[in-house]
Structures are given as structure tokens and as C-alpha cells.
Amino acid sequence: MATRSTYRNFTLAVYCTAYDVKRMVDQKILENSFDAISRHIKIDKVYIENFRETTIIDKETVLKVKSFFENKGIKTSGGMATYLAENHRFKSWCYTRPETRETLRKVVRDLAEVFDEFIIDDLFFENCKCEECIKAKGSKSWKEYRLELMEDISRNVIIKTAREVNPKIRIILKYPNFYDHFQFVGYNLEVQPRLFDMIYTGTETRDPEYTMQHLQEYQSYLIMRFLENTKPGGNGGGWVDPLGRRTLDRYAEQIRLTLFTKPKEITLFSYGGLLEFIRQPDGSYMPVSTLASVAGRVLDETDSFLDSLGKPYGIPSYKPLNSSGEDFLHNYLGMIGIPLEITPKFPSEADTVLLTECAKFDPEIIDKIKNFLIKGGTVIMTSGLLNALNEEVLRELVAVEYTDKKAIVNSFTFFESWLSPSTHMYYSDTPIIIPQLKYATNDAWEFITAMDKGSGFPILLQTSYAHGTLYILTIPDNFNDLYHFPAEVLTQLRRLFMANMKLYMEGPSRICMFLYDNDSFIVHSFLPNPALCNIVVKGRVKLRELRFNFEPKGFERGSETVFSLRMWPYSYMVFKIE
Template sequence: MKGHFVAAILSLLSAQSVVAGQYANFDVAVYIVASTAQRQLSDPKALEAQYERAASQLKFDKVYLETYRDSLFVDEKTLTSIKRFFERKGVKVAGGITLAKGGHGGQFGTFDYESAADREECRRAVELTARHFDEIVLDDFFFYTTKSDANIAAKGSRSWTQYRLEKMREVAENLVIKPAKAVNPKVKVIIKYPNWYEHFQALGYDLDVEAKMFDAVYTGTETRDPDITDQLLQQYQSYLTFRYFDNIRPDYSPDAAKSGGNRGGWVDTFSTRYIDRYAEQLWDTMFAKAPEITLFNWTDMASPKAAEPGHRSTWANKPTSFRWDEMVGSFKSKNGAAPGWGRVAGYSLEQVDAFLGKLGKPMGIASYKPYQSSGEDFLHNYLGNIGIPIELTPVFPESADLVLLTESAKHDPQIVERMKRQLAAGRNVAITSGLLRALHGKGIEDVVELEHTDRRVAIREFLNGYGAGNGTSLNDRADNPSIVFPEIRFFTNDSWVLVRGVAHSKGFPILLMNRYSRGILYVLSIPDNPGDLYNLPQPVVTVIKGYLQDNFPVRIDAPERVSLFAYDNKTFIIQSFRDDEAKAKVSVAAGAMRLRNLVTGEVQSLTAIPVNQRQKVPGRSEAAVTVQPHSYGVYAVE
């Protein structure tokens, strides 16, 4: 009898030991879609086999078990069986719902929330899930695309944006939150927002009222490939989106219930041309300090198929952050199987877990993007990709030394008055040419008399200049491509051009300044194609950084597609999304003596740079570093 008891205990411990040794700085979850649960995992043998494959490659703390997607309900017997299986393994189980309704040719379809049948189906899915789980996440289809006759009639004279925002608030309350809590008063309902945040409001996604109705939010940090996908999202967005949503819901609590706040980031494996791109999305989510990351989806993590390196031959033999051979060697197979997506994820996350605890709170140039706003879409991510760190916030950051405002700030009717107060307080404001144009006739003339002429000019020559006198060339090569900029007209000696574009002996401001009260207003001209920011000569970008990051603790002089992630405890990360090796010069506040690599332990001296007396620029200290292709370096200033 005693032997049977001991055997039972050992069996239980063995079952739970598979997930022992979770990550120190974050939790990992895997999402199981409804079709996988119903058609594969309802078979206990298949479930055990898939679990063993996933758990042999990846440590994970939780699964989100989806109950509904595209009119498929997982039966309650299957839900109960799968839930108990994972709980016996020591894995937490939460519920998931995807309120999608098919679609056409890859174009997503959503519920028609004027349809009684669709509303009932939504309620039924929510109630089913709440019966089985104390935590539910809505996958990113809780938006509204239909334009049925009933929708058209219900919209009336409202815009589609306003109608959809109001309708989805009503749906959130009456079809999701109230039904869930009526069934299970303990349930926490989380809304996961996807990656296309610039356009949310037009489809009923509401980062203002709706985001605060739910117990928490979740962030889609999947950026996939920046060149071949339909969205063309820039790599920096995997970091920036989480930071923005974190500022929308900053009330995260690290207690056991984890109630409130921005719960985590969410990455999938889609559109991966080279394996490093998947790892970059995981890393950047973690660099943003996400407390949890969800891997979409279980099928990829548990698949017996081997992962493939993809098109990475250009840098395959370099000492990159993601090392294919090292990843393969880290997989201990019991049956000769090759590592799959699960091991790629596990390897990538284990790397960053080793140093994340040494990093402080993320920080960047404070940039105000009001709720329900759009304009110069996703521009902040292009700026992030040229090494300008951004901290995006839905609340005007009055205490910031410099506030960056893009065209989306036009949606705040008080924006000019906010700018005036900021400048009068001795703080600086930087606006883009897009915002300048949008504020024409709306009070900006009280601050500065500039004209966005709507004329365009192709520029390939650039000059640096602070005051009267000759400028110096900022060109770094003879074959600079032409970049199309808007022409901004200004009054000489009222505004001063800091970076000038020249075309056929005529100058055009790229960055100009105007002193107002005790502050400085900067105007940054944005190319017609924001992707042309990558074609700016590196010295141009470096000068721009010098002004926008004047008092920032760290900045980098580096090629395009090299990003900077900074933290409030004198640590920072430089990450390259380039296919070739990148040389970067690091500039930090004066007085620092050393730069320590927190991954390798290497220490190098910093060189003091004297004060610029003419521009009244304080001295700084510098060091040169090298970043390998698709890699990162982690540093502490000492």
C-alpha cells in the first residue's frame, strides 16, 4: 500500500516537473484554437503526444484554451478533459474566444451586431467560456466590418466610425462582460487588441472607453515581415505597441490575480522568411517589459515538423544573437526528432530572460497620440527604426522635457494651447510637417508663422547649420537617392533652419527651430513616403537625434534599421534589423567612465567629448560598438 502511495506521488511530481524552472522575468502562454481542441486534442493520446513535443522544446506556464471560433463551439466534455489534462501537468488554463465569422478570400468577416442571431451566438460563446474559466481573453476579432441594411439603418447620420465605436461599447457591456460575470462572478475578461492600432476606431475598436471596461487588455506585438505582408509593419512596432497599450492601461498589478493593466504581448509565426525575424518579435516584446507573452499557436509549438532557418545565408556564419546551430544543439530529442517552432521560441526567450531583470523601466521621447486618432500612420515605428526611441502615450506628457507630436495630435482640439503651455514652461515641442499642415488656421499661427505650401521637392543634398554662416555637408555618399519632401515656407530670422535640403541652389528646411516664450518649437519635415527616412544620410539623422534627444541619457549614431531601447537605470539595448554588420557610436551624458556589455561582460572605456560652446550643448561621453546582423547588444553605463 505504501509503495503504491509513493509511486503515485512520484508520478504526480514527474508530471509537474515538465514545466518546472519557468522564466524569471515573465510568463509564457500558448494559445490553442477551437478547431485544434475539438478535432485533435479531444483524443487523449494525441493530446499527450502533442504536449510532450511542445514541453520538450519550450517552458510554458499557461495555455489559453479557445472555446469558439468561426461558428465552431468546442463541446463541454472536451473542454473539461483538456483543462484537467493541463492542470495535472501543472499548467494554468484560461479561456479564449474568437468572435470571427469566416470571411471572403482571406478578408476577415465579423459578427453583425444588429443581427439577433449573431448577438445570441456571441452571448452563447461567452457564457460557455465563463462556465469553465476564471480568465477569458478575446482574440483580436472583436471589431465590426459588416454594412448590412440593418447596419446602414442603425447608423443613421453618424459616421461609420462613431456608429461602430458606440455599438461595440454596447456589445462589450451587454454581450460579453455582463453575461460572463453573471455566469461566473470571479471571471476576468481581457480584450486583446491587434497590431493595426492607427485604424482601430474606424472598425469599432476603442482604446479609450472600451479598453477600460474590460478587466485588462492584451497587446498584439506580431509585426511579421516588413516587406512582403499586406500591413508592412516596421520591426520596432513589436516594442512600441506594447509600450503604448501599457500607457493606456498602466494599472497592471503583479499579484496572483494579475487584475487590470496590460497583461502581455502576443506573437505568431506567420510570414517568417528567416527565423531571426520570429525571434526579433519575441525579443522586442520582452524589451518592452511585457509580464507575459502568448505564442500563437499550439499547432506550431507542438508540430512534429522541423523548423527551417529560412533565407539567412548572408549572416549565417556571423556571431549573431540567434545562432541556428546553437539552437539546434540545445534541443535534447528522445526519438531523433528535430527542433520545431517551440524550440525556436524557447531558445529565444531563454536568452533575454538572462538579462531582463537588470533593465529598468523603459523610456523614450514622449510622444502624444490621442485616443481615436490617426495621421501619418505608424510613423513612430519608422522613427524607432532609425534609432529614435519613442514612448507613445494617450495622455499629453506635460512633465516631459520634449514632446514629439505627429499629425495624429490634431484630433485633440486643445493641442495648440497644450503646446503653448509647454513652451511657456520652458519645455520643448517637436511637431511634424503633417501636424503643421493639419493645424493651419487652427491657432498654430499664434506660435509660429510657417506655411506648409503643399508643393513637393526631390532632395538629395543636405546641409547642417545652426545660425548665420556657411553650412557643412551632411552627405555621406555620392549616390544619395532623391527623397520627396513637402516645402515649408518660413520667415528668415524668425525661424532658423538646423538641417537644410538643397535642390538646384534653393534651400528647403528639413528641421527648423523657433523660439517661443521660454521654450523651443522644432518642426521636422517628413518625406512623402516615411520609408524614405531610411534613405536619409546617416549624418542627417544623427543631427536630428541631437536636437530631439538633447537631454536624453543615451543616443546612437548608427545606420538606419538600428534601434535604441533605453531604460531609467542607465541601461540600454541597441538592436539591428539589418542583414549586415552595423557600427554604432554611443553617446551618453558626461561623467560616465565605462560601458559594460551585460551579455558578454566586456567593459570598454568612454571618451569624453567637449562642450559645444556655440550651441551651448553640454559635453558627453562616447564609445563605438558593433552590432551583428539581426542581433542586439545590452549595455550598462558606469
């Protein structure tokens, strides 16, 4: 067995789809394609798929491919993908039908006979609405029916069948990137992570503008942290693909942000997707891999400093399992430089907690807020959660109401006290639509205000409760408009969110911060142009950049030290506070 070089801080896996495995029957294609990919990246493991859509790979072929990789010193695991392609959309199997269950059992048996581990790709959902499903659903909601159905399929078809064949089998369930919508198609975060040996995280964010999901770049990091907190120690890794991108930067960024979470493993999807084939003069095709070259550079670069970072952390944001509301807002806040950590458990021991609309799914949320405030904590509530809890907030916390009125604003100011008029106005580069919040004078105070034709509308309200402080943050109708808030407004928000942390950032949106518990941090720009920002650190300190080993010059400002940085497009720096 060959010995291969590896990365220091993570293992690298490549996923081979059933289509890839089918082509690997040709030994020449297998050898040449492996050479094209492996010259750029250090592969520790491959997932070998035996089923995708309607393609079934026979056991003999799977064993042949498995043997090839193992002879190269590469570990092997199985894989499967259960879906049907229909009009360029993903259509699930109908798991209501007995024949579907039997097909699934056969696929699982074949995998369990060959491998001691297999992963289920993130197409293991249920969106069928055939007549049989409609009848079986009965009076339940689709969400209720699908959660129950997919728990049954997970428990009694996949896991039971696999363990009957191979008692030592490890089964990994890969979750897709749409974490706020899992429960609507049967992904059950309350149950499945306990059933499966490991879970895995889809960190594919692709293009935030020109793809259907419009996922923000920061999500490649944040969803990893959320699923790690959902199954601590049981999140096997992050999974990236090169699809849906305009530039290679987007592919590199997804890999990089996945690695910023310090995962056990990262998987590149897919083996065939990494390849291009160049026609030769004799009519044959030579495989090459531009994507593997890009991935290899990012993997090597990030591996060089990951062991200098501590454990990732951020401002905790409570998201009950199987909840939704203000969907994916967390990632927009991350993109304006607020480091977040989504947690499925209410962080009662934290200093500060962010609560978005999804917290409404906890029937005890008002009591938890009150207890948190009584102990001296800071609660930052979004306008979406206020809307969901309007009457309860009014009765128990503060006289603030979400109304059905809107305001179109583009100027902003701050009020330090009710006696001090604002002295500066700050302007957005586009009009922004916000909901109007109504509040009672002296029961709540405007800290940040948006203006329109002489009238003011609160962006940030504050009130005291026992020993704590409650803030209510107005979220624009279009979350993307957060990026258009003036830099001065964004700085005030960062100072609020990060008041109990050692540092915060001054500057424009689309520059992110990633924090670690050993006083290291990363600053990453997703801007297409050069930009200036300040890193403000409490106390008299120095910074050292870890990749290039230099110390940026800082200056003292009161009790803080300020470091000015020039961020090049799509670049990042890694620092340690000294």
C-alpha cells in the same frame, strides 16, 4: 500536480485555438504534441479556445483538455475568436443582428461556466456593411456607429453575460496590431479598457515589406508601451505569432522586442502553429517543433538579463485616444534610433514632446503646446501636424506654412547660424520626395536643409517661444525614406530628440535604442549586414555589456564619452552605464 520550471521575469502562455482543441480529443496527439513543444519552452499557462470562425468545441472536450494541462502543472484560461473567413480576408460577425448576439452569449456562457478567466482574440471588431448595418448606422459615420455598437456588445453582451454565470470571471480583451486604426472598426480605447478587467497587446509585426500591413519591427516594442500607458498596470502581456515572415529572425525579433518591454506575460500563438508533422515509415505522423526551439532560445536568453533593466522609457509622443494621422510614423522614427514612448495623456511635466498628426484630435492642442513652451519645454512637431493645424500654427506660434508643393532631394546640409555657410554636404542613396514648407525669414530658422539644384528646403526648422523651443520636422511622403537620410542627418535628429537624455547614437538607420530608467539600455540592429555605430554618453563614464560581461573601450570627446560598436546582422547588445 506536476511542478514545472518557469522563467524568472515573465510567465509564458500558449494559445490553443478551437482547431487545436478539436485535434486534442486524440490523447496520443495531445501527449506527443505537448512533449514536442514543452521540451523547448517553459509553459506556465494555456488559453483554451471554445469557438473560432464556425468551429464550436463542446464543454466535455474543453474540460478534458483543461484537465490534461492542469495535471501538468499548467494554469488554464479560456479563449474565443469571433470572425468569418471570406476570400482570405477577415470578415466580422454582424453584431447588428439579434441572432449574432445570442450566439455570442452562448459562447461566453460556456466559457464562464468552465473558466475563471478568458481572453477575446483580436478579431472582435466590426467591418460589416450589410443592409441591416447600413440602415442601423443612419446618419452616423461608420466610425461613430461601430464605436457605439462595440461598446454595447462589450458591456451588455459579453461582460454582462459572463458575470451572470460567473461573478468572479476576469475578461481580457486582446487588441490587434493596427493601433492607429482601432476606432474605424469599433475598438474603443476610450471606453473598453475601463470595461474589461485586463487588456492584451498584439505585438505581431511580421515582415515589414512583404505583408499587407508593412508594420515596422520597432512596433513590437512601442505598441506594448502605448497600451501599458493606456491602462497602467492593466496590460496583461504581449502576443506573438510566427506568421507572415521570410526568416526565423523575424519571429525571434518579435518575441525579443515584446520582452524588452518587461511584460507580465507573453503568449505564443498558437499551439498548432508551433508544430510540424513528419511522416513516419508506418504512415503515422510525429510532431516536432522548430519554432518552439527558436522561441525557447530567445525566451531563455532574454530572461537572463531582464531583471537587470529598469523601467522602459523614451521621448513621450502624445497620441489622443481613438486618433489617427501620419499612421504608424512613430515606428519609423524608432527604427532610426529615436527611442519613443506613446502616451494618451499630454506629458506636461516632460522636457521634450513629439507631436505627430494624430495630436490634431485634441481640440486644445495649440493651448497645450503654448503652455508647454512657456514652461521651457521643447516641442517637436511633424510636418503632418503642421498641415493639419496650418492656420492655427501661423496665427499662434510661428510663420511657417505647409504647401502643396513637393521637392525631390538627395543632398543635405546643416546651418549652425545665418552667418555661417554650410561646409559639408551629405547624400542619401536614393531621391527622396518631401513636402515644401514655407517660412518667414527671421521668424524661423533652418537647422537641417535638403538641397536640389541650388535651392534649399527645410528638413528641420526652429523657433523660440517664451522659454521654450519649437521644432518642425519635415517627414518624407514615403516614411521609409527616413531610413535613407544620411547617417549624419540622422545623428543630428537623434541629438535633438535626446538632448535631455544621457546618451544618443551616431550611425545609420535601422539600429534601434531601448532605454531604461536605471541607466541600462539595449542597442538592436535590424540591418542585414554588419554595421558600425557610436554610442555617445554625457560625462566620463564606462559601459558594461550585460549578456557577455565585457567593457567596450571608449574615448573622450569634449564632455562626452564615445563608444564604437560593431553590430552584426539582426543582433543586439545590453549595456549598463557605470
